[in-house]
Amino acid sequence: MVGNGRTPSVKDVAAAAGVSLGTVSNVMNRPEVVSPATRERVERAMAELGFVRNESARQLRAGTSRTLAYVMLDGGNPFFHDVAQGIELAAEDADLSLFICTSNGRADREAVHLDRLMQQRVQGVLITPVNPDAPHLAEISRRGIPVVIVDRVGAGGAFCSVAVDDVLGGRIAVEHLAEQGHTRVAVVGGPESLGQVRERLEGARQVWAELGLPAEDLIYLPTEALSVAEGRSAGERLAGIPARRRPTAAFCANDLLALGLLQQSIGAGLRVPEDLAIVGFDDIEFAAAAAVPLSSVRQPRQELGRAAAQLVLEEAAGGRHEHQQLSFVPELVARASTVLRPKVF
Amino acid sequence: MVGNGRTPSVKDVAAAAGVSLGTVSNVMNRPEVVSPATRERVERAMAELGFVRNESARQLRAGTSRTLAYVMLDGGNPFFHDVAQGIELAAEDADLSLFICTSNGRADREAVHLDRLMQQRVQGVLITPVNPDAPHLAEISRRGIPVVIVDRVGAGGAFCSVAVDDVLGGRIAVEHLAEQGHTRVAVVGGPESLGQVRERLEGARQVWAELGLPAEDLIYLPTEALSVAEGRSAGERLAGIPARRRPTAAFCANDLLALGLLQQSIGAGLRVPEDLAIVGFDDIEFAAAAAVPLSSVRQPRQELGRAAAQLVLEEAAGGRHEHQQLSFVPELVARASTVLRPKVF
DNA sequence: TTGTATGCGTTATCAC
DNA sequence: GTGATAACGCATACAA
DSSP states (O other): OOSSSSOOOHHHHHHHHTSOHHHHHHHHHOGGGSOHHHHHHHHHHHHHHTOOOOHHHHHHHHOOOOEEEEEESOTTOHHHHHHHHHHHHHHHHTTOEEEEEEOTTOHHHHHHHHHHHHHHTOSEEEEOOSOTTOHHHHHHHHTTOOEEEESSOOGGGSSEEEEEOHHHHHHHHHHHHHHTTOOSEEEEEOOTTSHHHHHHHHHHHHHHHHTTOOGGGEEEEEOSSSSHHHHHHHHHHHHTSOGGGSOSEEEESSHHHHHHHHHHHHHTTOOTTTTOEEEEEEOOHHHHHSSSOOEEEEOOHHHHHHHHHHHHHHHHTOSSOOOOEEEEOOEEEOOTTTOSSOSOO | OOSSSSOOOHHHHHHHHTSOHHHHHHHHHOGGGSOHHHHHHHHHHHHHHTOOOOHHHHHHHHOOOOEEEEEESOTTOHHHHHHHHHHHHHHHHTTOEEEEEEOTTOHHHHHHHHHHHHHTTOSEEEEOOSOTTOHHHHHHHHTTOOEEEESSOOGGGSSEEEEEOHHHHHHHHHHHHHHTTOOSEEEEEOOTTSHHHHHHHHHHHHHHHHTTOOGGGEEEEEOSSSSHHHHHHHHHHHHTSOGGGSOSEEEESSHHHHHHHHHHHHHTTOOTTTTOEEEEEEOOHHHHHSSSOOEEEEOOHHHHHHHHHHHHHHHHTOSSOOOOEEEEOOEEEOOTTTOSSOSOO
16 A cells, blocks of 8 residues: 555655645645546545545644643543543534543642643643642643633633532532431531532531531531542441431532442441431432432533533634633432432432 | 743744754753753743743654554443553553543444544554454554554454453353352343453353353343443343243343443342342442442453553564463452352452 | 645754 | 754645
């Protein structure tokens, strides 16, 4: 297919088709301007040589890249992959490639990735940041690369952002538990350096106070991460509380924690929801698939990603652009982990 | 920081530092060759201007990219993300970026992604293919881009590959169930177009025959995908089997199916493992986290990815290269879904 | 409609 | 130790 070792370039195609280099370029970028006859000749030559355009050269010359990037906060959490899936769909529609990176909660890894992405001159960066106030985010934006914060609202409206109202999410979760008659509730989550955690817990406390329930009956069990293992650990601590002071329900800051707590509790012989009701956050697929299906505060995961991608593309398109903070409304999905006979499944 | 709108280039840095363009390049690529004094001067200029090297230009000139790519088969399956994590770690060590794409089981999407990756001139492609015999894989390889098949062995040794022995995996799963005294077992999985599925089921049948058990007591429940939803559906079909012909155990071709089956069974009032024992495949984190912890055939997920990345790098490094088929040995992890008092947790 | 020429930002080979 | 200079592969303005 290709004679020498080198991968064929436009020049080779031009020679093979007996046209000039510029014409080959034209069939790729403005096919309407070249006559059907020569176009077909060129296309045949491309096929025969196995020509594949060199994207680096294209980008260098055109000055514009065809890739987006998403920097995930936690690669072990399916929630972020669902968000990524939404981004990918939007990228697909715009005929863009998507770079996916993972910071796994570490600011230094995040910085390394962002630096690489700048070197690649990506068209836009979507990110669920370790810390939305970190200076390297602002720097990227200052360079003219659109940045959109996902699942968190950017500090001071410096960027576009797409998120659900986490405070409201915390509210409806605890409100739901209160409606079921619970008067001692655990809130499980951490680290508090994560804004999502802070706000969800804040919502829980708000509504608890508004219901006139005593603050000491809302028991905070801090965790070091939003993981299944930490959920189990919280479960052990919860079991250690003397029976008559022990909460009869728990609100977890995400589904991973809730799943861990659920497992530990069942393993310890508790009945869910009779002895302990549990509500999570995110509504990942595995929440519904747990052996005791998990009630959860649903975020529109794919939609979040899709909307974020649209914002970044809009900003990249240039023209007048106003940063916007898109806020979705979370929704409680009640399942068997909180109600004996759930209406919704 | 930067006066005009353009992002600063080496030329700008050179001007600012009062040196030539070549010297700036030298401080980036062979710092030892430039005197400490001028080096520092150049570095200061870079910092002041906020210079970021243009990777496209670098790649065009150097002829070599600094990125790897992984094309996943199913973005909804945590197994592949764990593999990806392993790849990313290896890429990190080699100072490479990682492109992650998802075919979601569709050959056309896979082809689109591969085409893009060729345009990007990635250094290597790791892929869990829809079909390892597809011609576009061979074409990429023919172009001199190393291809490594992940979680599947490549056809006829045309590529390197890294996988576990799926036949053996199927064997140990069913052997385990037989040891627990089960004499009617369901095997759940599909579509059979997936090699992983074919081989796991094949292993199950092999060992069943070797144990001298009648073939009609190994009941095949085909599924249309390896998903939680399909697992639930299989559960419904299983429940429809007349009680005295109904299997007392099930082997699922992956954990997603097993989780779905588990949920459906518990919901239908079955006790696991007393009424139905279940063993899955992959040992994703959620297997252990299920309310009835799931027995599963463990694949070394991260290791798979890491090893694959090493192979692709080795091949990319040039020199004499022999395609190898790495095969890991799967391992049964027995948990509460098959044994009442599991030794391993 | 097609061909020619120039430059994108970088690296690397030379002279100096 | 440093400075000119020629590619790399492609897109585009302009000439033919």
